[in-house]
Amino acid sequence: MTDKTRNAGNLKLLGGRLCLDFINTLDWRGTETPVEFLNTYPDLLAWSRHVGICTPSETRRMTEMAKGCQAEARRVCKRAVALRETIYRIFVAINQNKNPAPKDLAEFNQYLSGALKASQIIRAKDGYSWNTAGDKARLDWVLNPVIRSAADVLVSDDTKNIKACADPACGWLFLDSSRNKRRRWCDMQDCGNRAKASRFYRKKIRQG
Numbered sequence: 629m630t631d632k633t634r635n636a637g638n639l640k641l642l643g644g645r646l647c648l649d650f651i652n653t654l655d656w657r658g659t660e661t662p663v664e665f666l667n668t669y670p671d672l673l674a675w676s677r678h679v680g681i682c683t684p685s686e687t688r689r690m691t692e693m694a695k696g697c698q699a700e701a702r703r704v705c706k707r708a709v710a711l712r713e714t715i716y717r718i719f720v721a722i723n724q725n726k727n728p729a730p731k732d733l734a735e736f737n738q739y740l741s742g743a744l745k746a747s748q749i750i751r752a753k754d755g756y757s758w759n760t761a762g763d764k765a766r767l768d769w770v771l772n773p774v775i776r777s778a779a780d781v782l783v784s785d786d787t788k789n790i791k792a793c794a795d796p797a798c799g800w801l802f803l804d805s806s807r808n809k810r811r812r813w814c815d816m817q818d819c820g821n822r823a824k825a826s827r828f829y830r831k832k833i834r835q836g
């Protein structure tokens with residue numbers, strides 16, 4: 629049953645990396661009725677606020693801006709979902725020890741070159757850091773940190789520890805940072821407990 633209280637602005641952040649949390653804005657991927665949390669540009673903003681890409685005042689400013697260009701806002705939301713699915717396919721291939729489709733990598737590289745064009749190195753407290761936000765007059769700048777996160781994960785050792793939730797219906801991905809690398813569930817409280825409960829139920833039926 630779909631939990632109506634969950635939305636893009638309060639989803640659990642269990643991926644361990646920004647790009648994986650972004651992938652997890654689609655729930656129940658392995659079922660015939662996946663649940664989409666990025667249906668509108670305001671959903672994308674709510675998620676961006678939730679994960680800290682936007683400050684509250686930026687979120688308000690972007691909300692106002694989007695009202696003035698609704699067709700563009702719809703386009704950016706579609707682009708966000710297309711980006712998410714491209715990243716998802718790449719990481720699932722890696723998780724299954726397969727090579728990502730060249731088309732997906734090429735597509736991702738297109739997103740990446742856009743994000744890099746909007747990126748700068750800026751002076752930070754203890755050195756330098758990336759500012760990937762770029763032109764904040766554009767509605768799609770909120771995607772840049774996600775694209776950068778995916779690029780960072782792809783060139784790191786993290787790729788070895790990307791896992792898919794053991795419940796194939798769930799479809800969430802996460803970085804397994806546990807010491808023994810035996811994390812199976814996106815959320816022990818949720819998918820883990822559900823599996824435990826259904827094992828218990830099946831056992832009870834068998835015992836009749």
Ligand SMILES: [Zn+2]
Nearest residue numbers: 793798814819
């Ligand atoms: Zn799960």
